[in-house]
Amino acid sequence: MMMNFVKLAVLAMVGTTLASPIAMPGKSLETRDDYCKDAIVRKEWRTLTNKQKKNYIEAVHCLHKKPAKAKSLAAGAVSRFDDFQGIHSKQTPSIHWVGHFAHWHRLMVAEYEEALRDECNYEGAQPYWDWLLDVESGKNMTEWEIFDPVTGFGGDGPFIEIKPEQNPLGIEYRTGGGCVKDGPFTEDKFKLNLGPTSDYSITNPHCLTRDFAPDIARTNLIRKVWDEVLAQPDYGSFARRLEGLPSWDMKNVHGGGHFGVGGVLGTIGDAFNSPGDPLFYLHHGNLDRLYYLWQKKDLANRLRDVSGPIQPFDYLNEKAGNVTLEFEINMAPLTGNIKLKDLMSTRGTKLCYKYDDN
Ligand SMILES: *[C@@H]1O[C@H](CO)[C@@H](O)[C@H](O)[C@H]1NC(C)=O
Ligand SMILES: *[C@@H]1O[C@H](CO)[C@@H](O)[C@H](O)[C@H]1NC(C)=O
Numbered sequence: 001m002m003m004n005f006v007k008l009a010v011l012a013m014v015g016t017t018l019a020s021p022i023a024m025p026g027k028s029l030e031t032r033d034d035y036c037k038d039a040i041v042r043k044e045w046r047t048l049t050n051k052q053k054k055n056y057i058e059a060v061h062c063l064h065k066k067p068a069k070a071k072s073l074a075a076g077a078v079s080r081f082d083d084f085q086g087i088h089s090k091q092t093p094s095i096h097w098v099g100h101f102a103h104w105h106r107l108m109v110a111e112y113e114e115a116l117r118d119e120c121n122y123e124g125a126q127p128y129w130d131w132l133l134d135v136e137s138g139k140n141m142t143e144w145e146i147f148d149p150v151t152g153f154g155g156d157g158p159f160i161e162i163k164p165e166q167n168p169l170g171i172e173y174r175t176g177g178g179c180v181k182d183g184p185f186t187e188d189k190f191k192l193n194l195g196p197t198s199d200y201s202i203t204n205p206h207c208l209t210r211d212f213a214p215d216i217a218r219t220n221l222i223r224k225v226w227d228e229v230l231a232q233p234d235y236g237s238f239a240r241r242l243e244g245l246p247s248w249d250m251k252n253v254h255g256g257g258h259f260g261v262g263g264v265l266g267t268i269g270d271a272f273n274s275p276g277d278p279l280f281y282l283h284h285g286n287l288d289r290l291y292y293l294w295q296k297k298d299l300a301n302r303l304r305d306v307s308g309p310i311q312p313f314d315y316l317n318e319k320a321g322n323v324t325l326e327f328e329i330n331m332a333p334l335t336g337n338i339k340l341k342d343l344m345s346t347r348g349t350k351l352c353y354k355y356d357d358n
C-alpha cells in the first residue's frame with residue numbers, strides 16, 4: 001500500500017481547465033449570509049425517516065442512470081455516478097496524505113450532493129454515517145443499521161479466500177469479498193463500470209463488493225481516535241492524524257471506514273475506486289463533519305489554517321512545499337479550479353451546508 005502510493009505519487013495531477021465562476025474569491029473565509037442564507041442540513045443516516053432514506057437511495061440510482069458528462073476525464077465512465085468515481089480514481093495518487101486531503105474530499109462530496117439535488121430531484125442534504133454509534137453499540141457488524149437490506153445500503157459479500165500476497169495491509173479477520181448479496185446495490189440493480197484496477201479508460205461492468213473486516217472497524221472507528229483528531233492544534237496535524245499511516249500501526253478513522261467495510265476485496269477498500277460504493281459518500285460525509293467540528297472549536301483561526309504537503313507523504317517538505325490557501329484543486333470537468341480558501345467554510349461563497357450537530 002505504502003509502496004503503491006509512493007510510486008503513484010510521482011504521477012502528476014492531470015486535468016483540463018474549465019473556468020468556475022467563484023463570485024468573490026478571497027472573501028469566503030467566513031460564514032457568508034449573503035451567499036449562504038439557508039444552508040442545507042446534513043444528517044446522520046439513522047435519523048432520516050424511511051421515506052427520506054428511500055429518496056436518497058433512489059437519487060443514487062438516478063445518478064447511476066444518467067449519462068456520464070466527464071468521459072474526457074475517464075473514458076470508461078458510463079454514468080454520472082461513474083464520473084465521480086473516475087475523478088477520484090484519476091487523482092488518487094495526488095489527493096491522499098497531502099495537505100488538501102480534507103478539502104478535496106469535502107468538494108467531491110459537495111459536488112455529488114449537488115448532482116443528486118440538481119439532476120435527480122433529491123431534496124435533502126448528503127447524509128453522513130456516524131460509525132462510532134455502531135461500534136459503540138457492540139452489535140455484530142452484520143446487524144448495523146447502515147447495512148440493512150431495506151432501509152440501508154445492503155451488507156457484506158460472500159466469503160472469498162485470498163492469498164497472502166493479495167493482502168499487503170495484513171487484514172486478518174475478514175468475512176466477505178464477493179458481490180454484495182442484499183439491499184439496493186446488488187449486481188442485478190447496480191453495476192460499477194470503472195475499476196477494479198486503476199484503468200479508468202475502459203468500461204468494465206462488475207458488481208459492488210464488500211469484505212467486512214470487523215476487527216479493523218472495531219479497533220479504528222472509536223471515540224479515542226476521534227477525540228485525538230479533534231484535539232490537534234493546527235490543520236496540518238489534524239489532516240495527518242485523520243489519515244494516519246497506510247498501515248495499522250496507528251489507528252485511524254479514515255482507513256477504519258474504508259477497510260472495515262472494504263477489507264481486502266471490497267470496493268470501498270480500493271484506493272482508486274472506493275467511490276464506487278455509495279457508502280463512500282456517507283463515510284466521507286462523516287469525515288467532513290469531523291473537519292467541520294474541528295474547525296468550529298476555533299472557527300476564526302481555523303477558517304484560515306491550512307498546511308501539509310503538496311506531494312503525498314512529503315511531511316518534511318523535501319519534494320515540494322506545503323499547500324496554502326491559494327493552492328488550487330482541479331476537478332475539471334466536474335467542476336473547475338477551486339482554491340482551498342474557497343473550501344474552508346461550509347457556509348461560504350462556494351459551499352452551503354451545515355451539520356445537524358453544530
Ligand atoms: C456475526 O454474525 C455473522 C452472521 O450471522 C456470524 O457468522 C459471525 O460469527 C458473527 N460474529 C460475531 C463476532 O459474533
Ligand atoms: C509545513 O506544515 C507543517 C505543519 O503541517 C509545519 O510543521 C512545517 O513547518 C511547514 N513547512 C514549511 C516549509 O512551512
Ligand SMILES: [Cu+2]
Binds near residue numbers: 088095096105
Ligand atoms: Cu479518497
